[in-house]
Structures are given as structure tokens and as C-alpha cells.
Amino acid sequence: MAGRRPGRPATRREILEAARDVFAEEGYDRASVRAIARQAGVDPALVYHYFDGKPALFVELLELARDPRAVMEAAAAVSGPGRGARVVTGFLQAWEDGDPTPGTRFRTVIQAVCTSPEAATALREFLTERVWSRSLPSDDRSSVRARRASIASQLFGVAFQRYVLLVEPYASASIDEVAALVGPVIDQLHGEMPQSDLDAMEAVVGLDEQR
Amino acid sequence: MAGRRPGRPATRREILEAARDVFAEEGYDRASVRAIARQAGVDPALVYHYFDGKPALFVELLELARDPRAVMEAAAAVSGPGRGARVVTGFLQAWEDGDPTPGTRFRTVIQAVCTSPEAATALREFLTERVWSRSLPSDDRSSVRARRASIASQLFGVAFQRYVLLVEPYASASIDEVAALVGPVIDQLHGEMPQSDLDAMEAVVGLDEQR
Numbered sequence: 001m002a003g004r005r006p007g008r009p010a011t012r013r014e015i016l017e018a019a020r021d022v023f024a025e026e027g028y029d030r031a032s033v034r035a036i037a038r039q040a041g042v043d044p045a046l047v048y049h050y051f052d053g054k055p056a057l058f059v060e061l062l063e064l065a066r067d068p069r070a071v072m073e074a075a076a077a078v079s080g081p082g083r084g085a086r087v088v089t090g091f092l093q094a095w096e097d098g099d100p101t102p103g104t105r106f107r108t109v110i111q112a113v114c115t116s117p118e119a120a121t122a123l124r125e126f127l128t129e130r131v132w133s134r135s136l137p138s139d140d141r142s143s144v145r146a147r148r149a150s151i152a153s154q155l156f157g158v159a160f161q162r163y164v165l166l167v168e169p170y171a172s173a174s175i176d177e178v179a180a181l182v183g184p185v186i187d188q189l190h191g192e193m194p195q196s197d198l199d200a201m202e203a204v205v206g207l208d209e210q211r
Numbered sequence: 212m213a214g215r216r217p218g219r220p221a222t223r224r225e226i227l228e229a230a231r232d233v234f235a236e237e238g239y240d241r242a243s244v245r246a247i248a249r250q251a252g253v254d255p256a257l258v259y260h261y262f263d264g265k266p267a268l269f270v271e272l273l274e275l276a277r278d279p280r281a282v283m284e285a286a287a288a289v290s291g292p293g294r295g296a297r298v299v300t301g302f303l304q305a306w307e308d309g310d311p312t313p314g315t316r317f318r319t320v321i322q323a324v325c326t327s328p329e330a331a332t333a334l335r336e337f338l339t340e341r342v343w344s345r346s347l348p349s350d351d352r353s354s355v356r357a358r359r360a361s362i363a364s365q366l367f368g369v370a371f372q373r374y375v376l377l378v379e380p381y382a383s384a385s386i387d388e389v390a391a392l393v394g395p396v397i398d399q400l401h402g403e404m405p406q407s408d409l410d411a412m413e414a415v416v417g418l419d420e421q422r
Contacts, residue, residue: 027240027326029238107325113376114322114375120375120376123376150365150396153364153365153368155368156367157365158364160368160371161364165324165331166331167360170360181357185361188399189396189399
């Protein structure tokens with residue numbers, strides 16, 4: 001593949017695009033900073049000048065897509081029917097926008113975090129520190145955190161069926177169709193639960209704080 | 212590592228155990244039938260005698276754990292409060308029983324299906340043909356299939372947070388604690404939804420049948 005175009009310095013973005021290509025082709029585990037530098041047509045030292053190694057490149061790539069905070073901010077701001085569908089639409093668009101073959105970016109990220117504990121840590125910190133905590137900082141009750149975790153689980157499981165397992169109708173449906181299918185489930189998870197269930201959930205989430 | 216003990220033929224199970232070790236160590240993508248045969252102390256031809264290649268070995272490994280149908284049968288048979296918690300318990304036990312380091316088997320499977328389309332197909336067929344259709348054959352309404360998909364998404368997302376991302380409280384909690392946290396969510400997903408939401412879901416699931 002082509003490296004850097006002659007006559008101007010490689011930008012940070014060109015290194016990121018090279019990293020995206022090499023991660024997708026080789027998998028996170030096998031991708032080396034040296035191979036990423038070669039793809040970008042620069043010296044490996046320049047990669048280290050911009051980024052603190054492979055996990056940092058990996059996290060930056062997550063941000064190359066549409067800012068995921070926008071999805072959660074939309075979810076927090078809007079209420080009433082239709083909120084769930086908008087969350088689903090935003091979540092899937094964040095994975096698919098600019099992805100030449102929809103699903104490649106998701107598969108690359110998941111494969112990376114299953115293979116490398118450092119990539120898993122990077123993604124966990126990205127989600128908890130940059131997405132969850134900034135977009136929904138005002139309500140830190142355990143029951144709210146438990147609901148949030150169940151919505152995250154739901155979105156993640158749907159993406160896994162759509163992009164990896166290719167389960168129908170998730171795999172072939174348009175984003176709008178998936179939003180129509182999964183939106184009501186998200187709304188339901190946002191909705192009311194019996195107080196006894198919430199108490200049980202609070203008890204478990206509270207354990208985390210004592211650990 | 213040790214190969215086959217001398218004096219008796221390698222069993223099918225010994226080949227499977229070798230495959231499990233090699234998949235976990237090398238990743239599905241890099242694991243070769245030759246390496247699996249070497250680990251089991253047999254000729255590669257014997258591996259092909261028992262199994263129709265790597266995807267077949269992969270599916271057999273999924274069954275090495277507690278039969279996952281048991282989980283879904285329990286879910287179908289039991290109703291009322293507490294059902295969700297039992298489903299969660301069965302699902303997590305199926306992944307953790309006999310796993311030397313809980314989470315290794317899950318990470319190996321997910322890494323395999325993200326890397327290899329043939330492994331993804333094998334897992335999808337295993338889930339749809341052997342788990343879902345046999346355990347819950349009697350009700351094929353689209354709305355029931357849509358709920359089932361949302362429960363599968365939820366379980367999968369929780370496992371991902373517990374075994375891969377190591378998100379608290381899922382990561383450090385006992386199976387019973389996770390069941391207390393996620394069970395009510397599963398019960399809620401089994402429960403009542405407004406008819407208008409069910410109609411919207413049916414419309415999308417119905418598309419699948421026309422494709």
C-alpha cells in the first residue's frame with residue numbers, strides 16, 4: 001500500500017490511518033509499531049513522538065469515529081418514547097461511519113481486547129472515564145449505574161450479533177430497522193422496575209465501592 | 212507440555228483438550244491442526260479422522276462445557292420471579308465450569324469468531340440450530356424471537372464486561388452476585404411491553420423471513 005505522499009510531513013492523522021489499516025489486516029496482537037510506521041512512510045520514532053505506544057494508538061482510533069459521547073449525551077438529554085431508538089442509531093452509526101466494510105472496525109476492536117489485556121484496559125478506561133462519566137455525571141446512584149450497565153450490555157450484544165455472528169435480522173437490516181427493533185428494549189431498560197429489584201441491584205453495585 | 216500418555220491410544224477427548232490448550236495459547240487464527248496433533252501426541256491424520264477440521268473442533272469445544280441447552284431449557288420451563296437469576300447463573304457457569312482461569316474460554320471463543328468468518332459461522336449455527344431452536348421450539352412468533360434476541364444480547368454483553376473488559380462490579384463479583392444484579396433485567400426483558408412496541412419489533416423480524 002502507498003505510504004506518505006512526498007513533499008510534506010506525515011501528519012498525526014496519517015499515522016492513525018496507517019494504524020487502522022494495519023490493525024484491521026494483522027490483528028492488534030500481531031501489528032507492530034514498526035509495521036504501522038512503514039505503512040505511514042515514516043520512522044518509528046515519529047510514531048512514538050505522537051503516541052505513547054500501541055495501546056495509545058488503539059484508544060485514539062476509537063475517537064477517530066464519531067465522538068461516542070454524543071450518543072450518550074443524546075440519551076441523557078432526550079426522554080420519552082423514541083429515546084431508545086435514537087441511542088441505538090447513534091451507537092451503530094459511530095461504528096459504521098467511515099468504515100469501508102461495516103463491521104470491520106468493531107471486529108478489530110473486539111479481537112484486540114480479547115487478545116491483549118492492555119487493549120482491554122485501554123478500552124475500559126476510555127468507556128468509563130471518557131464516555132460514561134463525562135456524559136452522565138450528575139446521577140451516581142447505584143441503581144442508575146446498574147441500568148446504565150444493562151443498556152451498555154444490550155448495545156454491545158446487538159453489535160456483536162450484527163457485526164460478528166451475523167445473526168438475522170440484525171445482520172442484514174438497516175440501522176433504522178435495528179433501531180426500531182432494539183429501541184423499545186432500551187426504553188424498557190430505562191423504565192420502571194419494582195423497588196425490590198432495584199434494592200437487589202443496589203446491593204451488588206455497592207459491593208464494588210468496598211473493593 | 213506433555214503429549215499422550217504411552218500405552219493407550221489418544222482419545223477423542225484428549226485431542227479436544229489439546230485443541231482447547233492450543234486455541235487458548237495461540238489464538239484460533241494461528242492454531243494449526245498440526246500443532247494440536249503435536250500437543251496431543253498423535254498424527255494429524257488422527258485429528259482429521261475424528262473431526263472435520265478446525266471449525267468442527269471449535270464447535271466441539273463449545274459443547275465440552277456444560278450443555279448450554281440446559282440454560283435455555285431452564286429459562287423456558289421456569290416462570291415468575293427468580294427465573295432471570297437462574298438463567299444468568301446457568302449461563303456464567305457454562306463458561307466458567309472447568310475453566311482453569313475464568314474468562315479464558317470466553318476470550319478464546321470471542322477472539323476466534325472475530326478473526327475467522329468460518330468460526331463465526333460455526334458459532335452462529337451452534338447457537339441457532341443446537342441451542343435456540345431445540346430448547347424453545349414451540350413458540351416461533353416474531354415478537355418471541357425478538358425478546359429472545361434481546362436476552363441473548365444482554366447475557367453476551369454481561370459476559371463481555373465480566374471476562375474481557377473487566378468492568379466492575381461484573382468482574383469481581385461472584386456468579387450469585389451477578390445473577391442478583393442482572394436477573395431482574397432478564398425478567399424485565401421477558402415481561403410485558405406495550406403492544407405498539409411489539410408491533411414495531413414484529414415488523415422488523417418479519418423482514419428477515421422475506422430476505
